[in-house]
Amino acid sequence: MIADCLQYDVIIIGSGPAGQNxxxxxxxxxxxxxxxxxxxxxxGACVQYGTIPxxxxxxxxxxxxxxxxxxxxxxxxxxxxxxxxxxxxxxxxDVVHAHQETTKVCLERVGINRACGRARFVSPNEISMTRxxxxxxxxxxxxIIIATGSRPRSPLNVKLDHENILDSDxxxxxxxxxxxxxxxxxxxxxxxYASTFSSLGVKVTMLDKAEWPLSFVDPELTxxxxxxxxxxxxxxxxxxxxxxxxxxxVSSVVATLESGETLRADKxxxxxxxxxxxxxLSLENAGLHPSERxxxxxxxxxxxxxxxxxxxxxxxxxxxxxxxxxxxxxxxxAHALNGTGHPGAGLLPTGIYTIPEIATIGLSERxxxxxxxxxxxxxxxxxxxxxxxxxxxxxxMLKMIADAEGRKLxxxxxxxxxxxxxxxxxxxxxxxxxxxxxxxxxxxxFPTMAEAYRLAALEIIHARELAGPFPxxxxxxxxxxxxxxx
Amino acid sequence: MGWFxxxxxxxxxxxxxxxxxxxxxxxxxxxxxxxxxQSDKFEVAFSIASPRLPARIQQLLRAENCMSTQLxxxxxxxxxxxxxxxxxxxxxxxVLPEVAAQLLKLTSDVDCEISDIVAxxxxxxxxTSHLLRISNSARYTTGVTVSSIQQAVARLGLLCxxxxxxxxxxxxRVFDVPDFEKDVRxxxxxxxxxxxxxxxxxxxxxxxxxxxxxxxxxxxxGRPVLFQALADxxxxxxxxxxxxxxxxxxxxxxxxxxxRLITSWELSSRVVEAVHYQLTPAQAPACxxxxxxxxxxxHLAAExxxxxxxxxxxxxxxxxxxxxxYPEQFTxxxxxRHEILEWVNETT
Numbered sequence: 001m002i003a004d005c006l007q008y009d010v011i012i013i014g015s016g017p018a019g020q021n022x023x024x025x026x027x028x029x030x031x032x033x034x035x036x037x038x039x040x041x042x043x044g045a046c047v048q049y050g051t052i053p054x055x056x057x058x059x060x061x062x063x064x065x066x067x068x069x070x071x072x073x074x075x076x077x078x079x080x081x082x083x084x085x086x087x088x089x090x091x092x093x094d095v096v097h098a099h100q101e102t103t104k105v106c107l108e109r110v111g112i113n114r115a116c117g118r119a120r121f122v123s124p125n126e127i128s129m130t131r132x133x134x135x136x137x138x139x140x141x142x143x144i145i146i147a148t149g150s151r152p153r154s155p156l157n158v159k160l161d162h163e164n165i166l167d168s169d170x171x172x173x174x175x176x177x178x179x180x181x182x183x184x185x186x187x188x189x190x191x192x193y194a195s196t197f198s199s200l201g202v203k204v205t206m207l208d209k210a211e212w213p214l215s216f217v218d219p220e221l222t223x224x225x226x227x228x229x230x231x232x233x234x235x236x237x238x239x240x241x242x243x244x245x246x247x248x249x250v251s252s253v254v255a256t257l258e259s260g261e262t263l264r265a266d267k268x269x270x271x272x273x274x275x276x277x278x279x280x281l282s283l284e285n286a287g288l289h290p291s292e293r294x295x296x297x298x299x300x301x302x303x304x305x306x307x308x309x310x311x312x313x314x315x316x317x318x319x320x321x322x323x324x325x326x327x328x329x330x331x332x333x334a335h336a337l338n339g340t341g342h343p344g345a346g347l348l349p350t351g352i353y354t355i356p357e358i359a360t361i362g363l364s365e366r367x368x369x370x371x372x373x374x375x376x377x378x379x380x381x382x383x384x385x386x387x388x389x390x391x392x393x394x395x396x397m398l399k400m401i402a403d404a405e406g407r408k409l410x411x412x413x414x415x416x417x418x419x420x421x422x423x424x425x426x427x428x429x430x431x432x433x434x435x436x437x438x439x440x441x442x443x444x445x446f447p448t449m450a451e452a453y454r455l456a457a458l459e460i461i462h463a464r465e466l467a468g469p470f471p472x473x474x475x476x477x478x479x480x481x482x483x484x485x486x
Numbered sequence: 487m488g489w490f491x492x493x494x495x496x497x498x499x500x501x502x503x504x505x506x507x508x509x510x511x512x513x514x515x516x517x518x519x520x521x522x523x524q525s526d527k528f529e530v531a532f533s534i535a536s537p538r539l540p541a542r543i544q545q546l547l548r549a550e551n552c553m554s555t556q557l558x559x560x561x562x563x564x565x566x567x568x569x570x571x572x573x574x575x576x577x578x579x580x581v582l583p584e585v586a587a588q589l590l591k592l593t594s595d596v597d598c599e600i601s602d603i604v605a606x607x608x609x610x611x612x613x614t615s616h617l618l619r620i621s622n623s624a625r626y627t628t629g630v631t632v633s634s635i636q637q638a639v640a641r642l643g644l645l646c647x648x649x650x651x652x653x654x655x656x657x658x659r660v661f662d663v664p665d666f667e668k669d670v671r672x673x674x675x676x677x678x679x680x681x682x683x684x685x686x687x688x689x690x691x692x693x694x695x696x697x698x699x700x701x702x703x704x705x706x707x708g709r710p711v712l713f714q715a716l717a718d719x720x721x722x723x724x725x726x727x728x729x730x731x732x733x734x735x736x737x738x739x740x741x742x743x744x745x746r747l748i749t750s751w752e753l754s755s756r757v758v759e760a761v762h763y764q765l766t767p768a769q770a771p772a773c774x775x776x777x778x779x780x781x782x783x784x785h786l787a788a789e790x791x792x793x794x795x796x797x798x799x800x801x802x803x804x805x806x807x808x809x810x811x812y813p814e815q816f817t818x819x820x821x822x823r824h825e826i827l828e829w830v831n832e833t834t
Contacts, residue, residue, distance in 0.1 A: 006670065038812070049692060118812055132806055132807050132810055133802050133807060134802065163685070163689070163695035163696055169692045170689075173692055173693055175694050176630065176633065178640070179640065183697065248601070249601050249604065249605065250601045250639055250644070251639035251644075252640070307586075428768045
């Protein structure tokens with residue numbers, strides 16, 4: 001697959017979202033690009049174990065749970081007794097194939113060279129690639145972008161066997177649904193799988209050191225997640241330390257807590273963070289040294305301390321989102337090739353694919369309070385929005401946060417069906433620095449979930465005007481809008 | 487010397503009655519019975535060890551007024567024996583004598599740990615097959631295809647599994663193949679080591695470990711079944727075949743029979759495919775990686791069981807490329823080889 005040439009303008013190690021976007025951006029600058037991937041197919045962990053497969057399973061679970069509700073019980077969905085993960089993921093091959101074909105076509109169209117092998121630095125500008133059969137090739141790159149992604153962290157007190165105690169790389173290798181599952185961790189990946197498996201009828205018990213899951217998001221969103229989990233028969237045990245987790249050699253995984261209590265389940269899923277895939281790169285040969293947490297340190301343009309080497313995606317740590325990685329890849333390539341580029345939008349949405357989903361952009365209520373003192377906050381329940389009733393999804397909320405004057409939009413938090421799409425409306429308003437009032441003056445399609453923005457904006461204006469000299473007109477307008485919407 | 491009988495008659499649609507010969511293997515001297523229904527005729531074939539055609543069979547043939555009856559006083563050929571075995575609805579899968587003894591001991595001890603029973607079952611392809619077959623039978627099924635021992639225990643419960651194990655220990659035939667004992671034992675050792683390596687490969691490649699283990703454990707299950715069946719026929723019914731011919735037949739037909747047996751036990755279609763395409767993984771319609779896993783695992787198993795092996799192959803195994811296993815991952819797979827060998831030796 002590798003071209004005859006051994007000299008490239010840009011060498012990119014890793015073909016996940018960050019690597020692909022870096023390669024495309026570099027090709028846009030007419031650079032001679034080599035993209036190295038150790039797996040046979042493009043896409044990295046995102047396609048093989050991560051985003052694409054997990055979201056495919058989630059979509060099936062979501063459809064199953066929503067179908068009966070949305071059809072008004074006209075159709076009843078009974079779960080096939082033979083329901084297995086394999087049957088739930090029948091579409092996966094098609095999804096992955098379509099994604100990979102599109103990527104391949106894009107890369108080929110712009111003349112990006114690809115090679116399959118494991119890369120490591122021989123010198124700051126030389127990369128040695130080892131193929132599966134042991135063949136080695138050394139290539140030279142004027143600029144090098146490290147986009148090798150990450151892998152699940154393996155805690156010392158847990159022996160992952162990928163059979164009964166699984167991590168996020170092996171969880172979807174399960175072929176049948178267990179009747180019960182222990183999930184260790186309370187972060188995004190743990191919550192997403194907890195949500196998906198509990199929707200599929202698995203009795204899920206989450207265990208975490210933190211008191212609450214998703215500790216980085218607004219507490220109201222955490223409450224929302226907890227309510228949904230409990231409603232599906234799941235549970236969260238916060239503030240617990242895990243002493244050990246092992247297979248009983250018969251049929252159960254046994255978790256022993258530091259309190260001495262033991263919990264049993266058919267399978268266990270460990271999601272305690274991820275570590276960057278940089279240890280096999282021989283970074284020392286390039287003059288690079290990862291941080292104590294195993295991450296590469298970069299500036300706003302994703303440039304490492306060795307100026308011609310860039311690092312992007314999960315190798316540089318949070319936010320470790322596919323969307324952020326793509327942006328970093330583009331920025332790094334642009335900066336590497338013309339020394340310019342924007343230093344990042346600084347406004348990244350967060351999407352948590354639980355069922356229903358959660359999404360945020362900008363500041364949370366607490367962050368806004370720290371920044372502006374007394375922000376104005378509006379909470380709109382999905383039950384106030386006609387479209388939510390039509391979709392049979394009245395359980396959800398949109399929270400709008402504005403500055404103390406109630407004019408500038410500081411953040412949007414959404415929990416409920418379609419949240420990860422809905423948040424983008426707020427993102428665009430924030431990027432365009434549009435005032436809160438825009439949502440009241442703009443005309444949206446009706447009925448749509450965008451109505452939640454209008455209602456939230458009206459509440460903010462209402463609060464703003466209550467504090468001002470002429471409140472009555474706005475109060476009437478807000479009430480009228482709500483009546484219209486419902 | 488015995489009888490090999492082939493009877494053809496018209497199908498019921500043509501106005502003739504169907505032959506209704508109820509024979510059981512081993513009863514009344516009848517060794518096997520295979521039937522085939524074609525578009526225009528119904529055919530039954532069976533062999534009888536007795537030098538005289540039993541009166542019961544003669545009466546039956548007369549009563550049925552068969553269109554054509556060919557009776558031959560000749561010995562069965564190995565090809566005919568294989569054909570019959572492949573068509574037979576049920577093939578016996580005996581257990582090794584020492585395993586049967588251990589199982590009886592465990593099941594007769596009311597205080598025995600279920601983990602000991604599970605460990606014993608997991609180490610033996612016959613017991614595993616019997617457990618999964620019975621778990622998927624109408625009496626025990628919960629509607630979910632059981633594909634692994636831990637799934638069986640989790641789904642059915644410990645008491646139910648113990649009940650099935652008692653059933654197996656009472657019903658299972660013990661291998662009786664004096665001429666091929668070494669070959670049968672080698673097959674069991676090979677299967678066990680293959681299962682262990684398949685498990686390691688699956689772990690490295692993040693594939694399903696339970697199915698990989700099962701595929702490895704059952705990849706050669708056709709061979710001991712063929713040894714037992716062909717040895718029986720030679721001893722009791724005059725099958726004309728040398729040891730070498732039986733070994734060659736077992737080698738030639740082991741995969742097809744294994745795939746058929748696993749299908750009949752209603753195990754996962756992925757395990758069936760992995761076993762069926764173990765020599766030609768690229769041809770597997772959906773599970774080429776699983777088939778390649780069995781292929782590589784059986785190669786590694788053969789290597790560690792071969793005393794002369796130094797485990798330093800001159801050429802990388804072709805399946806390493808198919809499975810995209812890098813040298814350091816391969817080292818990781820081989821890391822447990824001494825434990826695997828020890829485990830195999832302890833068991834068999």
